[in-house]
Amino acid sequence: MARPRAFLARRFTPAVEAAIEQNYEVVRAGQDRGMSAEEIAGAARGAEVIFVSTAERVTAATIAALAPALRVIATLSAGHDHIDLDAARASGVAVLTTPDVLSEACAEIGMMLILNAARRAHEADLLVRGDNWHGFAPTLLLGRGLVGKRLGILGMGRIGREVAARARAFGMAIHYHNRSRLAEEREAGATHHASPEALFAHSDVLCLCAPGGTALERVVDARRIALLPAGAIVVNLARGEMIDDDALIAALGSGHVFAAGLDVFAGEPAIHPGYRGLANVFLSPHIGSATIETRDAMGMLLVDGLDALARGETPSNQLC
Structure with a gap:
């Protein structure tokens, strides 16, 4: 047969x-x-x-x-x-x-994006590869530490909770917004915010973990980016369409956003060309579950x- x-x-x-x-x-x-x-x-x-x-x-x-x-x-x-x-x-x-089955692998990428954005890994790699490193200097490539920083997670599902678990080990305080508030045992001490706006205002590092959908398209827009603390970091391992690329690129250029780590993009693989010219963006080719x-x-x-x-x-x- x-x-x-x-x-x-x-x-x-x-x-x-x-x-x-x-x-x-x-x-x-x-x-x-x-x-x-x-x-x-x-x-x-x-x-x-x-x-x-x-x-x-x-x-x-x-x-x-x-x-x-x-x-x-x-x-x-x-x-x-x-x-x-x-x-x-x-x-x-x-x-x-x-x-x-992919939550843990995606959470690992989430931490990779956070760390690489915070510690200016792209710039560091270019410096060494380009043979432009002249040795140790006390003010060379000063980044942002994670201890004591507030990690705001938009979308506290399985992936969001796995990111939170890893971020706690780095000394970060967890804040989140979700479609509905989690039970206390799942919050594990995280602070809930009733709206994305409230979350943004309390996020030294903003990590997008939500499943996407039309309701969240361009949820990271110019208005909400302005609510982020000065020098915040933006990380996306969810859906590229959740970010207004022009708004984020402008904020990265002005310094209001210190750095970004992005694994997903609107229209990928044809990403917004503005990202390629920014040294303070760590770019990753949609490899969240790639183990x-x-x-x-x-x-x-x-x-x-x-x-x-x-x-x-x-x-x-x-x-x-």
Whole structure:
């Protein structure tokens, strides 16, 4: 009996691809790059399962073009705003995601961004690589220490709480804003703020950890940036669209924002060119969950979900 067809829009880790190949006839994209909705619609015809990432949009038109064969969209991400869930539901297509297994890896990147922004790592690296370092100097590349600083976390979900746990070890005081206040045991002593504005005013370091969505587009705008304490640091490991790039670039240029650490960008990989000319920005290419262990776990969660669907069960990572 012929095996069902699966289309891989991106390359997964070898262990995950081997697991997929056990049950499916696998068709791979020609190149490992973000595919457009139209490209997926053309390349994945006849596939019962399509594997995508946050770099690929699966629109209503894509789903309609792949009907009636398509039955599962499996995305290597906890987020799902790149998939038209209403269209999937209407077509009876299941959507699988990868929650719960990437929080620790993303929190590590969060701390990397905070530390590199605070301690001017980009400038330091350029100084040494450019053979412009002339030895120790007491005032060379003075950064900002973290002990006693207030870390404001916008979005205190799993990733936000993991960032908070690590930041406490650096002596930071945790503040947060969330859609709803956490139970006391989950707050772990963090200070809750009822609005983003209140959080910004109490954030020496602002870290974006929220899942995104239209309600939070450009939540970091000129008005709210002005509320940050002078010399604050801005870190984003959530969604690029949450930042008004022009406003942040202006604040970095004026010095009101001391530095930024960014792992995600609006329109990535075509980031705002203004960031490239700023020495006080540490730029990272969307690698929040990029560890071998985490990407294996994410992929196997999708494989396990598909196995559960094949048994007639509802997997825990199924959205619709």
